[in-house]
Amino acid sequence: MNPVNYLYLAALLFAIGATGVLIRRNAIVVFMCIELMLNACNLAFVAFSRMHGNLDGQIIAFFTMVVAAAEVVVGLAIIVSLFRSRHSASVDDASLMKL
Amino acid sequence: MSFPLLTATAALPAVGAIATAAVPAARRSAAKWLALLVSLATLALAVTVLVRFDPDGDRYQLTESRAWIAEFGVRYELGVDGIGVALIGLTALLIPFIILAGWHDADPLETKSSRWRPTQGFFALILAVEAMVIISFEATDVFLFYIFFEAMLIPMYFLIGGFGDRAHAGSDENASAQRSYAAVKFLLYNLVGGLIMLAAVIGLYVVAGNFSLQEIAEARANGTLDMATSTERWLFLGFFFAFAVKAPLWPLHTWLPNAMGESTAPVAVLITAVVDKVGTFAMLRFCLGLFPEASKWATPVILVLALISIIYGALLAVGQRDIKRLVAYASISHFGFIVLGIFAMTSQGQSGATLYMVNHGLSTAALMLVAGFLISRRGSRLIADYGGVQKVAPVLAGTFLIGGLATLSLPGLAPFVSEFLVLVGAFARYPVVGIIATLGIVLAALYTLVLYQRTMTGPVKPEVSAMPDLRVRELVVVAPLIALLIGLGVYPKPLTELVNPAVEHTMSDVQQKDPEPEVEAAK
């Protein structure tokens, strides 16, 4: 199969993720959409790795997974503590960080 | 390698500042004595510099040079000429008086917790300013100079914003708001000037490849460093703008009345007599030394600005109702004279300007510190709140009058010598400018005598009737200043001999000769 199709898929997934981040309010869903975007990138990396015939892309994909895992830990912790204090998981309710 | 005297002179107050800041909260008076001691030791070092300096020797003496940031050609280069020595002497001399005059200005208020340590902070900041000012006078590396030129804004900001007049302290919210406005204004004004100068400093590096004042000046003189006319002018403007803010020259002056009005009298003296001198000093050393052609190009405009400063500052001083703001506007007028002397490009003008820097420091210190003593007694800065003080406190009134007479340049007192030299120097090259500037002496008499008349003479106001005369500590501050004012007025020769060779060098920097008299009179 043409590896370029994987890139199309990655672009599609990224777009879905981005749209989700922009239109959904629920922090968990936004979070999941970010994961989707990250994984879209991973897919693109792996596809490029295949296309160029070296392992750089795959290595970076592993890096991304590790970072994503760490991010999940921190992110979920923030969401949980936010939910505890606000009784809501809406990202729009946490708008105190403005000037 | 000989003992690094210049470094030591600047480092001692810096170390002293840290030590003073570290004194525990309860040992308040120890902090004061420590600061005084350090400032006196610095004075001793400054005197050593003065003694070791040979006026007829090399242009820059007691030089030190070390690599610092080699990648950018920044070196730690120090050296003094006669002008620098004179100003280091002035700074080191005034700081002990400033500390002594502000002895009680930063005593903590009862209401605050015991961990609050304003006293330590106040004196540590003063010493920090001293260290930075001294090193600015010593630096012969443009970048090194720039760093301390800017860094002294930080302690000054806290001194202006953090310590107001005792009379207004604590309860008065409005005074506190005014004070922080003044401090922010001071900081922003000078920061803008400084940033424009930074751009010029970087520009200079791009053109010249290093920051050494001597190397660049030499390279320019023997033609190895060619600067396009427009480049030179832009760089000159960048430097000059920063110095004109600091000096301050009309129309960049409006921060000074606020800053001097809101801070305590010793801090006001620190601003106008010490810190501002860095601006005029740098005009002589950097503007004229690095960009002689551009300096000559800009002279007409600068002379006009200086004239406006002289007349405008004096007229505004006449219109003030606040003692400290009056002195501030008077200082603006005097800075006009200094700039006039520098850019008249005659030996008399530049010698006069240098002497003026020293003498203005002494006279303003005398006047402002006595005004501070007066204000601390009555708790008001308004001229209208006083009257008849000389009846109840004759010594205070007498010293105030002498400070005032020095401000109006009475012959016999030091400022006359310098003012007359500036006028003669300006007149020799630009007669009209000289004549207009002479108007300043009439206006100076007006604002000084009106101030004296309204505060000191007339019937005794009930509010001042119990005013005590000068105390011993206050006399110790004022008497030596007055003695110096008289001494340097009658016998200014040591100072002129110190300054003359340096002025000759500057004159050769800008390749100017004094105008010849019309008739070579029979000697």
Added chain:
Amino acid sequence: MENLIALLVAAPLLGAAVLLCGGRALDRAGHWLGTLLAAASFVVAVVLFADMLGKGAEERTLSQHLFSWLPVEGFQADVAFQLDQLSMTFVLLISGVGTLIHVYSIGYMEHDERRRRFFGYLNLFLAAMLLLVLADNYLLLYVGWEGVGLASYLLIGFWQHKPSAATAAKKAFLVNRVGDMGLSIAIMLMFTTFGTFAFGPVLEATGETSEGKLTAIGLMLLLAACGKSAQVPLQSWLGDAMEGPTPVSALIHAATMVTAGVYLIVRSGAIFNGAPEAQLVVTIVGAVTLLFGAIVGCAKDDIKKALAGSTMSQIGYMILAAGLGPIGYVFAIMHLVTHGFFKAGLFLGAGSVMHGMNDEVDMRKYGGLRKYMPVTFVTFGLGYLAIIGFPGLSGFFSKDKIIEAAFAKGGTEGWILGSVALLGAAITAYYMTRVMLLTFFGEKRWQPDAEGHAPHPHESPKTMTIPMIVLAFGSVFAGGFFGIGDRFLHWLEPVTGHKHGHSPLSAATVTGATVGVLLIGVALAYLQYGRGPVPVTAPRGSLLTRAARRDLLQDDFNHVVLVRGGEHLTRSLVYVDHTLVDGVVNGTAATMGGLSGRLRKLQNGYARSYAVSMFGGAAVLIAATLLMRAV
């Protein structure tokens, strides 16, 4: 011998320093110390004078170089003294009259708790005045010039608790400063023209420069002289200066300081000789002031202010003479010296009267005092006869010479100046007779004041009368001593130079005319004030009288134009500084603040809107990159 010169200045300077810095411990003996040091200065002056008389006319100039004051590249100012016949004349006058007035002040200021300080100021004045006449260059002269201004400021405002005194002191200093501006410009002109401002080189080199330069220098010197010597248009301070204690009026504002302008012009004779136009202006100023002062003197009811008007007028004579050039210099100085005697004597007499009359100054409240104060009456009377130029007394010799010299100027100018001088002599006789009649003759007109204290006129103590007697002696004999046989002329001629003028009128005619107008003036005053009772409150008077009472409206002019105008100017400048100059600064700050306020609206705290901007930004970047590639 020349090493003694510095002592002349040093003695009173030491006195001033000790008296002003020393504390209350000196209160009891301070006045004696001050008087002693003034007398010491006089003794030194006499020793130097005796030495000078022993030498030939050409070797009389002594000089003493103390130290180099202000050495700057191309600019040399020294502290050095020069004592020639001209300076010597002044030194004797200043230290002599000064010592007498110190003695007088011991009595006059007896009840003043700040007497020590008063003597300190008087000593300071003597030092500055001696420095002024002894300096060998214009810059050092300038130091003395402003020094006497300072002493005058301190002494006019000595009773500082009176707002009027403080204002008068300030006014005197300010008006003088305007004159000082002239002096400093003159010095600058000399420096650029001659490269020096020492008397010798400058005055020798006047021939080598253009007349225009000399005229400019001369006019600036004249401005200085106008300020110090209270000449029109800078005369307004002198009347107010009478707020000072009377000995001060006698010493500073009659005998010595106010004559410094005459000294300056005579000293700079070589400059004026080369600038006829400047000389013409000098004579005009002198003539105008001569009339101005005389008219003001006629209208004042305050005895000291009447005398102040007279001083102004007499100095007008001197300035007029000095403006005549070599035909007048000697006579200007001669009149200056005789005037120093009789005017100081008159002022001391006035002080003595005030002393006995509870400090009342209004002559309309005196009357018939000759019975109560015989010594004052006689000494004042002799001074009076001297000033109006009664034949045989001092004023006769000196004034007559000036009038003669004015006619000798020649041409229409000579006629005008001479007639003005004659007219002035008539008015002098009128107003001085008026003062005399109002004070010492007629009915007694004093009444108890509001608190019921009636004055008890009495003769003053010895310390006050003795100086008055000595000065009266001088008023009577000095003129004859100087004038007969042209002694004074021979004494001063080597310094100032002299040229005999050719008057269109013979000397006898001029003398006759002078005596004639004198009699007319006396007779007019007698008709008005001597025959009937004098009203205690002044009548409204003619328009001229009312204007003269207000110093011919000069103060009103100054007030409206300078004071009011200045107030408006400074006030509007304060406003401009606040709103415009500072406004631009604050405006910039406010604009920045406003802009950032707008910008910060973007930071609304909603994470998703940040995400939109991120995506938008990324999209733009990618699009831009692609576009660049495509191009």
